[in-house]
Amino acid sequence: MTKEYFMSEIHNLYEQIEFPKQGILSKTIHESPSGEVNLFMLPKGEKISGHTSSRDAAVFILRGEADFMLGENWHRVKPGDWFFMEAGLVHALNAVDDLVFMLTLFGS
Known part of the structure; x- marks a missing residue:
């Protein structure tokens, strides 16, 4: 997708979903100088090990x-839940079900 794909248009995120048989699939659905929005799709059982980001983010x-591990604490999240992560916060996840989440990274 080009950087302008979702500029000033309405699109259905659910139409962008496609689950990989294994691993993680991410799609950049918007990118601009103010930030980036990505759609992540993980099959049940997939994990993302602990890591940090240099940018603030919302999930x-x-x-x-x-x-989801945020800092030292684990939280069970479900559809409709969202949270903010400050830059530098260690985070990780284990997909209990086939998982789809939108990640917004702030700044560049």
Whole structure:
């Protein structure tokens, strides 16, 4: 997708969902100087190990449940849940179900 794909248009995020048989699939659905929006799709059982980001971020759960580690604490998240992560916060996840979430990264 080009950087302008979602500029000034309305699109359905659910139409962008496609689950990989294994691994993680991410799609950049918007990118601009003010930030970036990505759609992540993980099959049940997939994990993302602990890591940090140099940018503040927000996560919105669209489908499935997951165990998310934020700092030293684990949280069970479900569709409709969202949370903010400050830059530098260690985070990880375990997909309990097929999982879809939207990640917004702020700044560049």
